């Protein structure tokens with residue numbers, strides 16, 4: 001993963017702020033690990049998501065999935081920027097499934113900011129998070 005400590009863009013900072021704020025609403029009584037995510041649709045609108053756990057543990061959903069669902073429900077299908085934040089020792093890495101979900105709606109070069117609540121940040125991209133992604137071309141044999 002490309003680790004950058006450079007000054008983030010204003011857009012990246014506003015997206016991270018949205019993720020930080022919505023994280024407070026995460027429902028994580030089992031893991032106690034609250035995650036906030038925000039994606040910016042191609043229109044510029046920000047969509048937010050949090051992890052929503054369940055007493056039947058596998059039924060829980062990740063923050064990234066929630067933000068993507070909000071974007072799709074609003075009628076947008078392209079995301080141009082992502083931010084994820086948690087109270088983790090290092091900037092929180094999206095799980096494997098969420099990497100594939102982000103790749104469905106973003107591009108390889110789409111910027112992703114991963115952060116801790118202490119202010120540590122890591123700037124990366126969807127392509128760096130999921131090299132060799134499975135896509136439509138893998139279903140074309142001809």
Ligand code: THU
Pocket residue numbers: 028031033035050051052053060061062063064093094095098
């Ligand atoms: N979690 C997320 O919301 N996003 C990730 O990418 C990593 C994990 C959540 C799922 C679960 O509610 C908690 O963090 C602990 O795994």
